[in-house]
Structure formats: structure tokens, C-alpha cells
Amino acid sequence: MNLNNFENYIEKKILSRGYDYYENNYVTSVEETEENVFEAEVEGTELYTVEVELDDQANIIDTFCDCPYDMDDYCKHQVAAFLAVRDMKNNLSKGNNQISQNSRDSESVLKSPVPKKEKRLISKKYYLTEPKMNWLKFCWISLQNMKKSSGELN
Structure with missing residues (x-):
């Protein structure tokens, strides 16, 4: 089989x-x-x-x-x-650096996609559905915004 x-x-x-x-x-x-x-x-x-x-x-x-x-x-x-x-x-x-067509489509919804380096790591280890990829992107964006507001990120 x-x-x-x-x-x-x-x-x-x-x-x-x-x-x-x-x-x-x-x-x-x-x-x-x-x-x-x-x-x-x-x-x-x-x-x-x-x-x-x-x-x-x-x-x-x-x-x-x-x-x-x-x-x-x-x-x-x-x-x-x-x-x-x-x-x-x-x-x-x-x-592909992404898991599925759905994750590619979700990039157009969120303006700040997960960087390619992180996507490669994710795609080797985990299967991510569109909602999970959106959640990951949301977390990534939130982290970047927190770093910007605290002055860690220029």
C-alpha cells in the first residue's frame, strides 16, 4: 500500500x-x-x-x-x-516553505507573515492548518509589536 x-x-x-x-x-x-x-x-x-x-x-x-x-x-x-x-x-x-495552499492564502489576510526561516522550521516538523497558521502569525505580530513598544525592535 x-x-x-x-x-x-x-x-x-x-x-x-x-x-x-x-x-x-x-x-x-x-x-x-x-x-x-x-x-x-x-x-x-x-x-x-x-x-x-x-x-x-x-x-x-x-x-x-x-x-x-x-x-x-x-x-x-x-x-x-x-x-x-x-x-x-x-x-x-x-x-514550498508553507504547509498548504490555505496557509499561502492566509498571508494575504495578514500583512505581516511569519518569516521564511520560521516557516521552514515549522514545515519540517508540524502540520499546520489555516487557523493554526493564522494563530501563529497573530502571535508573531503581537510579539513584534510588543518588542517595538518596549524599544527592543527598531
Whole structure:
């Protein structure tokens, strides 16, 4: 099963629920802990951890979720994590400093975007949704304004 076609191997009901979790921003973070090994946190009844290990061709060679679901090989949290990892890898391979198209669109809303250096750090470690990226930008702007008012920043 490959990260680019895993949808063909997962039961439709689980796939649909996983898509809903992904689209509704229940994937709170994705971190590449080792090369091609990812750990995602997915909100559900509790906060669940999903591990995904890929080979160099993006085949899913191992995956685990710590939720109690045991009716099939894969759960909705894993589907949401697969989608987030795929999105992260696709954006990084394109050389984007941002996580998604939505985060690019949000820059036009906020006039002071997060500097590219910080975006690169974020994109390597975490999956950020548009609302989270906006919150990060708000915090960055607030910090800059506080520094300006205290004289730390010219």
C-alpha cells in the first residue's frame, strides 16, 4: 500500500471518516521523527498517536494507532494521518516553505507573515492548518509589536 493510493485499500466507511477528520483539522501535528518515520497526533475521543513508516517509494511499510479500534487493519485516525503525511511530503518536495495552499492564502489576510526561516522550521516538523497558521502569525505580530513598544525592535 502506497501513500499515494492507500485509499484503494481501506474500507470506504473508515476512509470517509478519516477524510472528515483530516478536513476538520483533527490532525494536530505531524513530526518526522526519523527519515521516513512520522508520528502524528489526531484528536478523537482522546488524543491519539499514529505512527507511519514509509520506504523510499512512499510505500507504507508499518503503521500503528493507539486508539482502541480493532474491527479492521486501519482506523480513521490512520487515514487522517496518511493524508497529513502525504500533504506534508508533497509540499516539502515542491520546495514550498508553507504547509498548504490555505496557509499561502492566509498571508494575504495578514500583512505581516511569519518569516521564511520560521516557516521552514515549522514545515519540517508540524502540520499546520489555516487557523493554526493564522494563530501563529497573530502571535508573531503581537510579539513584534510588543518588542517595538518596549524599544527592543527598531
